[in-house]
Amino acid sequence: MNNGFVIAAIAMLIGTIPCGIVVWRGQLMSAVVAYQAISSIIVMVLALLAEGFGRSAEFEFPVLLAVLLLGSGLVFVRFLERWL
Amino acid sequence: MSARDVLADVLLGIAVAIVLASSIGILVMRGPYRKVHYVTPAALVAPLFVGLAILAQSGLTGNTAEMCLALIFLGIAGPFLSHATMRAIRIRETGDWRPWAGERRAASGAEQAQDEGGVGERADEGAARERS
Numbered sequence: 001m002n003n004g005f006v007i008a009a010i011a012m013l014i015g016t017i018p019c020g021i022v023v024w025r026g027q028l029m030s031a032v033v034a035y036q037a038i039s040s041i042i043v044m045v046l047a048l049l050a051e052g053f054g055r056s057a058e059f060e061f062p063v064l065l066a067v068l069l070l071g072s073g074l075v076f077v078r079f080l081e082r083w084l
Numbered sequence: 085m086s087a088r089d090v091l092a093d094v095l096l097g098i099a100v101a102i103v104l105a106s107s108i109g110i111l112v113m114r115g116p117y118r119k120v121h122y123v124t125p126a127a128l129v130a131p132l133f134v135g136l137a138i139l140a141q142s143g144l145t146g147n148t149a150e151m152c153l154a155l156i157f158l159g160i161a162g163p164f165l166s167h168a169t170m171r172a173i174r175i176r177e178t179g180d181w182r183p184w185a186g187e188r189r190a191a192s193g194a195e196q197a198q199d200e201g202g203v204g205e206r207a208d209e210g211a212a213r214e215r216s
Contacts (some may be wrong), residue, residue: 002141004089008096008134015103015126018111022119029116029173033123036165037110040127041103044134045157047151048096051138066154070161074168080096080170 005052011047032080039069047057092141099133102126116173120166127162131155 019041022034043062050058102125109122134149142148174181 004093004170005137007139008100008137012103012156015100015107018107022111029169029176030119032118032172033116033169034110036169037106037123037126040123040131040158040162041107044099044103044131047131047134047138047154048108050199051141051147051151056145059147060183061190062154063150063157066157066161070157070164073161073165077165077168077172 001054002052005048009048009052010040012048029080031053032077036069036073039065039073043069088140092137095133095137095140099130099137102130102133106130120169120173124162124166126189127165129159131158 009067019034019038023031023038032083043065046058046065047062050056050061106122106126108121113119113122132155135148135155138151139148171181178184
């Protein structure tokens with residue numbers, strides 16, 4: 001186990017707390033912005049944990065989430081424009 | 085601890101600092117327009133440092149290649165999502181993303197449009213009226 005990467009992953013997870021507060025308490029579009037930031041942070045956390053625990057197979061998850069981030073985000077935002 | 089470990093730790097520290105600062109910015113800033121600006125460092129700059137840290141730690145391996153792939157997708161997604169989010173916010177607020185005529189005058193220094201409240205005529209509508 002590589003401690004530096006795991007500690008960095010935990011520190012980044014702490015960084016999601018302010019964004020979580022905005023998602024929970026903020027207005028709708030502010031919450032969407034915070035959700036996008038959380039998604040990007042989670043991509044890094046997954047990569048850091050895979051490197052930290054030395055599991056190469058789990059590097060698939062950040063790649064997959066990064067791909068889905070674009071599609072899901074655009075669909076979500078598009079619906080929020082007018083219909084939600 | 086080798087030089088590679090030190091370099092990786094330094095790069096990770098920078099990435100974590102960027103993420104924490106961006107998160108606090110998203111929490112503190114008022115309004116979604118300002119918050120969007122703080123997503124970009126967390127979505128584009130910090131992953132770059134994480135990728136460099138993985139490169140420094142493990143060299144040119146499959147892990148680094150996959151992180152580069154994730155970086156490419158993040159780099160594509162970030163600007164598109166920021167633009168789409170801004171557009172959605174604008175449409176939810178005013179009903180259309182295009183600037184209206186009074187707003188352009190306000191942007192050039194008058195600032196009276198902010199106090200008028202409602203949505204005025206669109207710039208292209210005003211131009212069409214002027215032509216007729």
